[in-house]
Structure formats: structure tokens, C-alpha cells
Amino acid sequence: MNAFSCQSARSFKSVVWTAGLVLLAAIVLAVASLLPESSPLHASAFVVSLAGKYLAYAMLALSVDLVWGFAGILTLGHAAFFGLGGYAMGMYLMREIGARGAYGDANLPDFMVFLSWKSLPWYWCGTDHFAWAMMLVLVVPALLAGVFGWLAFRSRVSGVYLSIITQALTYALMLAFFQNGFGFGGNNGLTDFKDILGADLHAPATRAALLVATGVALAAALLAARFIVGSRFGNLLVAVRDAENRTRFLGYRPDQVKLLVWVFSAMLAAVGGALYVTQVGIINPGEFAPANSIESVIWVAVGGRGTLSGAVLGAILVNFGKTLFTAWLPEFWLYGLGLLFIGTTLFLPNGIMGLWRPTKKNDPEEITPEVSAPEGEHP
Amino acid sequence: MTEALLLDVRNVSVTFDGFRAINSLSLALKPGEMRAIVGPNGAGKTTMMDIITGKTRPDSGTATFKGHDLTRLDEPAIARLGIGRKFQKPTVFEALTVTENLLLSLKGIRSPFAVLFARQSSRERERLAELLSLTRLESVANSTAGDMSHGQKQWLEIGMLMGQEPDLLLVDEPVAGMTDAETMATADLLREINKTRSVVVVEHDMDFVRALGVPVTVLHEGSVLAEGTLDDVSADPRVIEVYLGR
Numbered sequence: 122m123n124a125f126s127c128q129s130a131r132s133f134k135s136v137v138w139t140a141g142l143v144l145l146a147a148i149v150l151a152v153a154s155l156l157p158e159s160s161p162l163h164a165s166a167f168v169v170s171l172a173g174k175y176l177a178y179a180m181l182a183l184s185v186d187l188v189w190g191f192a193g194i195l196t197l198g199h200a201a202f203f204g205l206g207g208y209a210m211g212m213y214l215m216r217e218i219g220a221r222g223a224y225g226d227a228n229l230p231d232f233m234v235f236l237s238w239k240s241l242p243w244y245w246c247g248t249d250h251f252a253w254a255m256m257l258v259l260v261v262p263a264l265l266a267g268v269f270g271w272l273a274f275r276s277r278v279s280g281v282y283l284s285i286i287t288q289a290l291t292y293a294l295m296l297a298f299f300q301n302g303f304g305f306g307g308n309n310g311l312t313d314f315k316d317i318l319g320a321d322l323h324a325p326a327t328r329a330a331l332l333v334a335t336g337v338a339l340a341a342a343l344l345a346a347r348f349i350v351g352s353r354f355g356n357l358l359v360a361v362r363d364a365e366n367r368t369r370f371l372g373y374r375p376d377q378v379k380l381l382v383w384v385f386s387a388m389l390a391a392v393g394g395a396l397y398v399t400q401v402g403i404i405n406p407g408e409f410a411p412a413n414s415i416e417s418v419i420w421v422a423v424g425g426r427g428t429l430s431g432a433v434l435g436a437i438l439v440n441f442g443k444t445l446f447t448a449w450l451p452e453f454w455l456y457g458l459g460l461l462f463i464g465t466t467l468f469l470p471n472g473i474m475g476l477w478r479p480t481k482k483n484d485p486e487e488i489t490p491e492v493s494a495p496e497g498e499h500p
Numbered sequence: 501m502t503e504a505l506l507l508d509v510r511n512v513s514v515t516f517d518g519f520r521a522i523n524s525l526s527l528a529l530k531p532g533e534m535r536a537i538v539g540p541n542g543a544g545k546t547t548m549m550d551i552i553t554g555k556t557r558p559d560s561g562t563a564t565f566k567g568h569d570l571t572r573l574d575e576p577a578i579a580r581l582g583i584g585r586k587f588q589k590p591t592v593f594e595a596l597t598v599t600e601n602l603l604l605s606l607k608g609i610r611s612p613f614a615v616l617f618a619r620q621s622s623r624e625r626e627r628l629a630e631l632l633s634l635t636r637l638e639s640v641a642n643s644t645a646g647d648m649s650h651g652q653k654q655w656l657e658i659g660m661l662m663g664q665e666p667d668l669l670l671v672d673e674p675v676a677g678m679t680d681a682e683t684m685a686t687a688d689l690l691r692e693i694n695k696t697r698s699v700v701v702v703e704h705d706m707d708f709v710r711a712l713g714v715p716v717t718v719l720h721e722g723s724v725l726a727e728g729t730l731d732d733v734s735a736d737p738r739v740i741e742v743y744l745g746r
């Protein structure tokens with residue numbers, strides 16, 4: 122438990138720094154991208170969208186760390202919420218295309234015309250309004266997480282079983298979104314976006330603004346997460362993580378405690394997904410692939426579980442590595458990722474953030490609540 | 501039976517996979533009373549506490565506390581009714597500090613949203629100071645609970661029990677692993693607590709039970725074997741047989 126106890130004041134000062142750095146980096150890059158191309162400091166569109174993608178992934182990692190690091194819920198399905206947020210944003214961006222699509226239908230997105238649909242499915246209604254779409258970004262994942270979490274936590278599903286059903290959740294969504302009849306473009310997903318709020322998505326200024334928006338969102342998410350884990354609720358989360366039964370005998374309902382942080386985390390992931398889509402320009406069912414959720418857990422493990430800053434650091438570094446690696450030895454990336462995970466688990470149990478924190482002598486075990494701390498009296 | 505009982509457990513039975521751990525057990529406690537429960541290993545002492553706190557549902561029998569049917573309530577509801585429990589194996593939140601452990605225990609805020617926006621009140625600060633001094637943990641108030649000695653953890657858990665301000669405390673083997681001096685200090689502490697609250701304490705340590713100086717209930721194979729003062733029950737031939745016959 123000592124990995125966590127050494128930061129027992131749990132003030133998470135580093136989180137404020139991380140939030141500041143993220144914001145600064147986003148602004149600097151955005152400004153650099155607006156410099157004339159002849160300038161040596163000019164940042165290309167490629168770099169800007171790459172940075173935006175990293176920051177969106179960092180948001181996903183942060184949401185994973187909130188539930189895994191602090192509530193002991195090893196989620197292997199958080200990409201589900203990221204993907205749903207992405208699709209909600211994608212719906213709006215599709216509608217923005219309007220009559221400029223290949224089929225020139227002002228009302229129906231291309232793929233619907235292609236399927237010879239006559240009208241929009243009901244759940245696409247209102248998605249041409251940005252505000253409504255943003256509400257969907259937050260509410261749909263929150264509802265799904267709410268129902269899922271309510272059922273799982275109330276029936277006291279935890280540990281490996283919970284991990285497996287989170288994985289099943291994202292897998293089921295992937296299969297559903299692959300269906301053409303589901304109304305989200307099937308295989309190809311949603312793409313060919315033109316503009317957002319009337320601004321051309323391919324214009325440098327729009328890209329710069331989106332990068333800054335992502336930086337702002339991530340910084341705000343970091344501060345919100347810090348507020349949560351630094352509050353009395355954060356102590357309660359840790360208590361639930363380490364000795365869930367004990368909290369019941371104090372009069373707390375751990376299922377409700379977990380549900381609250383779980384739903385919030387799903388919303389964070391969704392915002393990350395929405396920002397991701399604006400900068401990557403496509404969302405397809407592949408985003409729900411189980412491997413994506415597992416990768417996000419690895420980012421957190423590499424950066425340092427239960428530190429918030431580590432999640433952001435891990436997501437950015439590992440994805441940077443992935444960008445380099447896939448350009449260089451694409452077929453070996455998965456092996457590299459696997460080795461990285463094993464190496465981290467063996468040699469850096471507290472991730473990169475663990476290098477900063479002096480670990481105490483006789484550090485007994487890494488926290489894995491489902492394995493340690495049996496609370497009952499009976500074996 | 502005219503006098504109102506605080507806790508009334510009647511003819512309760514529990515079977516685990518065909519093994520009858522509790523067999524038609526009855527136990528009654530008046531407000532303000534302290535009771536010691538003794539009995540050999542496996543007698544069902546902990547299981548009895550599991551039933552009272554809602555962890556285990558009895559197969560038959562009734563359990564009421566202040567008139568509420570305990571068999572219909574879950575653990576948090578029972579805890580909020582005013583029953584606090586110290587576990588046989590001390591369970592404190594190891595990653596939190598002593599003060600943070602106590603703060604979570606304090607009676608009051610329990611809904612997750614309220615906890616999220618809770619700010620420490622001056623009343624809570626006073627309570628924390630009281631509890632720290634009661635349990636003699638002032639000097640380690642900001643240390644991590646996981647770093648405490650076994651005895652300190654036991655006391656911290658008793659402190660957390662007090663923080664809940666329960667009407668009834670169930671204390672399972674509080675002096676296991678304590679030195680003699682700590683054991684006697686714990687007896688004093690429980691007697692002090694008993695001035696304002698009812699207590700059921702399970703313990704194997706007879707010196708400790710003697711120091712408590714309260715009525716004793718002997719449990720054996722899931723039911724009450726004898727009840728009375730420590731001297732009476734230890735002179736009871738059936739009790740002697742249960743203890744020596746092993």
C-alpha cells in the first residue's frame with residue numbers, strides 16, 4: 122500500500138503543474154502553427170493534429186486512472202465511452218456537411234442516401250444543433266455508464282469479473298456500430314467532415330483553436346479530478362478501493378460511491394472522444410476495439426497509476442512512441458507495447474511518476490484490491 | 501420482558517453448507533449494558549456479530565435493535581441505525597492517515613455527493629481531537645494507518661467505532677496481539693465507553709474479561725452454554741468440559 126501512502130497528504134500538487142504545462146504546450150503549438158511556413162518555428166498541420174490526438178488520449182487515460190487508480194475498478198472497456206462521445210460529435214459534424222456531400226442531400230448524410238433511407242432515424246434528430254450534440258456527448262455515455270455501473274456495483278461484481286464485462290461492453294458496442302442498419306455508417310463510420318460551427322475544419326486557425334480547446338478541456342479535467350481525489354470523497358474512494366466491506370459497516374454505500382466516480386469518468390472519456398474526432402476527422406467502430414481500452418490502461422500503468430499526472434504523461438509518451446514506432450517498424454508495435462507493459466509492471470510498479478516519489482523501504486505489495494485485503498473474517 | 505431491550509436476538513440459526521454455525525441462539529441486551537462473550541474457536545461468536553450487522557442473514561429466528569428488524573436491513577442501514585463493529589482482524593484504511601480514517605468514521609455525512617462537497621466543520625475538528633486523545637493517537641495523527649503497530653490499529657479501529665457514535669458497539673477480540681499493559685488499558689477504555697454506550701465484546705483473554713467485570717455469555721457450537729459472572733461460568737462443569745475437553 123505504500124506506493125500510495127507516501128503521498129498520503131494526497132495534495133496532488135503535480136496535477137496543477139501538469140494542467141498548466143498541458144495548456145501552455147497547446148497554446149504554444151497553436152501559435153506556432155499560425156506562423157508563416159517560412160518561419161523556423163512553424164508547426165505543421167500534421168504536428169498540430171497529432172498533438173490534439175495525444176491530448177484527447179490523455180483525457181481517456183485520466184478517466185481510466187480515476188476509476189482504476191482510485192476506486193480499484195480495472196476497466197478494460199473505457200474506449201466505449203470515448204467512442205460514444207466521438208460518435209455524438211461525429212453526428213453533428215456529419216450534419217454540418219449538409220448538401221456538400223457526394224450525393225448532395227441537404228438532410229441525409231451520404232451513407233444514409235447510399236442505403237436509400239428516406240429520412241433521418243429519430244436519434245439523429247437535433248444533431249444539427251451543436252448544443253444538442255454536445256449534450257449527447259455527455260449524456261449518452263453517462264446513461265450507459267450509469268445503468269452498467271448500477272447493475273454491476275449493486276450486484277457486487279468486482280475484480281476480474283468486472284474487467285471482463287467492461288471488455289464485453291465495448292466489444293458489443295463495436296459489433297453494433299459495425300451494422301449498417303444501426304445508423305452510424307457501419308464499417309466506414311462517420312467521416313468527410315467539412316466544418317465545425319461554420320469554421321473550416323481544415324483551416325489552420327480552426328485546427329489551432331481545436332488544439333487549444335483540447336488543452337483547456339484536459340487541464341480542466343485534471344483540476345476537476347484533483348478536486349475529487351483530494352476531497353473527503355477521494356479518501357472514501359481509497360477506502361472503498363482497499364477495504365470495500367469495511368466502508369459498509371461505517372454506513373457508506375460503496376456501490377453509490379463507485380457509481381459516482383464511474384459516471385464522471387465515463388463523461389471525461391466521452392469529452393476526450395468528441396475532441397478526438399474533430400482533430401482526427403473520422404470515427405469508426407474500430408475505436409470500440411477491446412485493444413484500445415487495454416492500451417489506455419497500459420498508458421496509465423506506464424505513467425503511474427493513481428497519480429493523475431502520470432496518466433497524462435503515460436498517454437502522451439506511449440503514443441509518441443507509437444507514432445515513431447509505427448512509422449519505423451509497424452509490425453512490431455504490439456510486441457513493443459507488450460514488452461513495455463511487462464517491463465513497467467516488473468521494474469516500475471509505480472510507473473514513471475514512481476521515479477519522482479521516494480518509495481519506502483519494505484514496500485510490500487502493489488495494490489491490487491481484488492487480490493489483497495480480504496476483509497471477511499472467514500477464509 | 502417488560503423492560504425495553506436495546507438488542508434482542510431470538511432463536512437464531514444459521515447453516516453454512518449443511519454446517520450449523522449458529523443453533524437457536526438468543527441474546528438480549530439492555531440499554532447501557534456491557535456483555536462479554538467467550539467460547540472456544542468456531543463457537544460462532546463472529547458469526548453472531550455478522551448476523552447483527554447484516555453481513556449474514558439468519559435462516560430462522562429474529563433479531564431486533566431499537567425495535568427495527570435487523571434481518572431486513574443491509575450493513576450500511578444497520579450501521580446508520582447505530583451499531584458499530586470492530587473486526588477480529590483489525591481493518592483500518594491503510595493508505596489513509598489516522599486522522600483521515602477517523603474523519604470518514606464520524607457520524608453524519610454519508611451520501612456520496614455530500615461527501616464530495618464536505619468541508620471539515622469546527623464540530624468535526626473537535627470530535628477528531630477528542631477521538632485522537634481518547635485513543636492516544638495524537639502523536640501519530642498524520643501518519644499513515646498502514647504504518648501503525650498492531651495495537652495502534654486496534655485502537656484506531658475503536659476510535660473509528662466511537663466516531664460513529666453508535667448506541668451499540670460490537671467488539672471482536674480487541675486485545676489479540678496486545679501486550680499486557682495495552683490489554684489493561686483497552687479494558688479501561690471499553691469501561692469508559694460503556695458509561696455512555698452499550699457494548700458486546702468477544703474475547704478469549706480471561707484476564708481481560710475479568711478486568712471488564714461484566715456479565716459473561718459462553719457460546720458453544722452456536723448456542724448459549726452458560727450465562728453469569730465470570731466466576732459463576734468458570735465454575736460451571738459444562739463450561740469446564742467444553743474448554744478442557746478440547
Ligand SMILES: Nc1ncnc2c1ncn2[C@@H]1O[C@H](COP(=O)(O)OP(=O)(O)OP(=O)(O)O)[C@@H](O)[C@H]1O
Pocket residue numbers: 498499516521539540541542543544545546547548588
Ligand atoms: N461464511 C461462512 N462459510 C462457511 N463457514 C463459516 C462461515 N462463517 C463461519 N463459518 C463457520 O462457522 C463456525 C463459527 O465461526 P465463527 O467465526 O463465528 O467462530 P468464532 O467463535 O468467532 O471463532 P474464533 O474464536 O476462532 O474467532 C466455524 O466453524 C466457521 O468455520
Ligand SMILES: [Mg+2]
Pocket residue numbers: 498545546547588672
Ligand atoms: Mg471469531
